[in-house]
Amino acid sequence: MSNHQKKEIILIGAGIMSATLGTFLKKLEPNWHIKLFEKLDRAGEESSNEWNNAGTGHAALCELNYTVENEDGSVDTSQAARINEQFEVSKQFWSYLVKEQEIKSPQEFIRPLPHISFVQGQDNVNFLRKRFEALSGLPMFTDMEFTEDPETLRQWIPLMMEGRTSNTPIAGTKVNSGTDVNFGELTRKLTKNLAQHDNAEVHYQHTVTDINRQADGRWEVQVRNFKDNTLEHHVADFVFIGAGGHAIPLLQKTNIPESKHIGGFPISGAFLVSNNPEVVEQHDAKVYGKEPPGKPPMTVPHLDRRYFGNDSSLLFGPFAAIGPKFLKSGSNLDFAKSIKPNNMLTLLAAGAKNMPLIKYSIEQVLMNKKDRMKELRRFVPDAKDEDWDLLIAGKRIQIIKDTDHSGRGYIQFGTEIVQSEDNTLAALLGESPGASTSVSIMLDVLRRNFPEYFNQWKPKIKEMVPYFGTSLAEDRKLLKEVQQTNSYYLDLEESQ
Ligand SMILES: Cc1cc2nc3c(=O)[nH]c(=O)nc-3n(C[C@H](O)[C@H](O)[C@H](O)COP(=O)(O)OP(=O)(O)OC[C@H]3O[C@@H](n4cnc5c(N)ncnc54)[C@H](O)[C@@H]3O)c2cc1C
Numbered sequence: 218m219s220n221h222q223k224k225e226i227i228l229i230g231a232g233i234m235s236a237t238l239g240t241f242l243k244k245l246e247p248n249w250h251i252k253l254f255e256k257l258d259r260a261g262e263e264s265s266n267e268w269n270n271a272g273t274g275h276a277a278l279c280e281l282n283y284t285v286e287n288e289d290g291s292v293d294t295s296q297a298a299r300i301n302e303q304f305e306v307s308k309q310f311w312s313y314l315v316k317e318q319e320i321k322s323p324q325e326f327i328r329p330l331p332h333i334s335f336v337q338g339q340d341n342v343n344f345l346r347k348r349f350e351a352l353s354g355l356p357m358f359t360d361m362e363f364t365e366d367p368e369t370l371r372q373w374i375p376l377m378m379e380g381r382t383s384n385t386p387i388a389g390t391k392v393n394s395g396t397d398v399n400f401g402e403l404t405r406k407l408t409k410n411l412a413q414h415d416n417a418e419v420h421y422q423h424t425v426t427d428i429n430r431q432a433d434g435r436w437e438v439q440v441r442n443f444k445d446n447t448l449e450h451h452v453a454d455f456v457f458i459g460a461g462g463h464a465i466p467l468l469q470k471t472n473i474p475e476s477k478h479i480g481g482f483p484i485s486g487a488f489l490v491s492n493n494p495e496v497v498e499q500h501d502a503k504v505y506g507k508e509p510p511g512k513p514p515m516t517v518p519h520l521d522r523r524y525f526g527n528d529s530s531l532l533f534g535p536f537a538a539i540g541p542k543f544l545k546s547g548s549n550l551d552f553a554k555s556i557k558p559n560n561m562l563t564l565l566a567a568g569a570k571n572m573p574l575i576k577y578s579i580e581q582v583l584m585n586k587k588d589r590m591k592e593l594r595r596f597v598p599d600a601k602d603e604d605w606d607l608l609i610a611g612k613r614i615q616i617i618k619d620t621d622h623s624g625r626g627y628i629q630f631g632t633e634i635v636q637s638e639d640n641t642l643a644a645l646l647g648e649s650p651g652a653s654t655s656v657s658i659m660l661d662v663l664r665r666n667f668p669e670y671f672n673q674w675k676p677k678i679k680e681m682v683p684y685f686g687t688s689l690a691e692d693r694k695l696l697k698e699v700q701q702t703n704s705y706y707l708d709l710e711e712s713q
Pocket of ligand 1: 229230231232233234235254256261262263264265266269270271272274275424425426459460461462463464467485486487535544611612613645647648650651652653654
């Protein structure tokens with residue numbers, strides 16, 4: 218690969234996305250020069266931080282919103298299978314990095330933890346049973362167990378069954394091979410490793426303030442160096458905007474046609490957190506419920522055991538909180554500044570079309586601790602006020618754009634890569650399923666933006682992600698082998 222013409226690459230933001238892309242590029246083209254600029258003083262401090270997200274290794278083992286019920290009553294499993302495969306791709310890449318000793322101590326960023334779905338009410342029980350039947354036909358979900366038996370549920374989720382007196386039908390599914398992922402720690406490990414490479418520079422306290430196309434087609438990136446309060450100008454052949462919530466404002470600075478008619482609406486996540494060891498010890502799983510009818514996927518309630526180094530907590534949520542900032546460390550002017558003549562109608566149309574979402578958001582903002590505890594008690598009937606505190610997590614910026622299929626002001630849930638027509642700049646927008654699928658998303662960034670290199674890179678990519686491009690969904694034996702190899706390197710064996 219070293220005979221390729223040397224390129225200057227700029228990565229904006231030290232979250233999981235830029236850290237993953239930088240790691241790939243260093244392996245594929247060691248001679249290319251990478252500069253990563255991060256406004257804060259260390260990596261993984263915004264959405265990728267362990268306290269700012271739920272740390273679920275999203276593999277569709279428990280998230281009910283990944284299996285939609287069709288009008289004819291059947292359950293669509295295609296999204297669940299895709300997300301499961303994408304998480305397997307992530308685990309292959311992380312395993313490779315551990316095997317090569319590029320990152321060490323995997324238990325510091327990934328831990329085995331059962332993934333459980335829990336539903337209440339006959340309709341939801343019926344749905345869960347149908348979902349279980351549909352999924353258990355697929356190789357990746359064969360280990361899923363289903364129960365309607367309260368005694369079995371008491372063994373799986375004792376904290377949630379204690380004090381449960383109602384006769385409402387309940388049911389659950391369980392997969393032991395789920396994970397809790399500390400994406401903050403993983404981001405820090407990847408970024409530290411990147412910084413040690415020749416030809417890679419990681420600059421903290423450096424905020425990108427402008428991005429302009431030069432006459433020669435390359436990009437001039439303006440950076441405020443807060444260490445010595447100077448303004449710097451750097452030139453790149455390829456720019457990746459991995460700035461999380463701030464990606465939309467930076468994309469707008471580029472003025473590329475693809476940056477028009479897109480807006481973002483900031484919604485913070487909030488969780489109730491318990492650090493009381495007596496409570497924490499009683500719940501060792503991630504338990505996802507069903508979102509209330511007609512509510513967006515981000516409203517799916519879940520109760521998660523979380524591991525932070527040697528400490529452990531329980532998180533319940535997410536609740537939504539609205540504020541004008543695009544990053545936790547952002548400015549109150551972020552949202553107002555993102556409104557431009559080209560996206561004003563887009564944003565207004567989204568507001569008019571999505572009244573239920575707006576109503577839901579307002580209701581969430583008006584919630585007090587008593588209301589939140591009431592929600593929690595649907596999961597943990599005996600929850601005591603004094604054991605739970607409010608934690609404000611990361612920002613989710615809902616992408617709002619005009620589309621051919623849905624017209625003006627369509628709200629898109631999920632992640633999206635926006636790129637310039639000439640493949641010299643790409644931005645990652647959106648949050649879900651997010652960090653878990655960062656490896657597949659960044660492979661997609663590489664495929665779409667470096668088409669002239671991608672075929673030659675394939676052998677090296679296959680060294681890093683051995684089953685890249687192979688559908689594991691169809692091959693039970695191969696899938697088992699891949700899972701076992703990943704579990705070995707990532708120290709997840711007790712979960713299998
Ligand atoms: C409440 C919540 C729960 C979630 N739960 C999960 C989960 O359970 N599982 C999962 O897989 N995903 C989850 N996600 C999604 C996941 O956190 C994100 O998809 C992922 O962290 C995004 O990574 P990123 O690198 O794009 O952004 P970030 O981690 O936000 O990183 C962006 C970086 O860019 C920097 N930056 C911004 N502007 C500039 C600038 N102008 N100049 C320089 N640097 C800049 C920021 O400081 C930041 O460090 C959740 C998200 C939220 C909000």
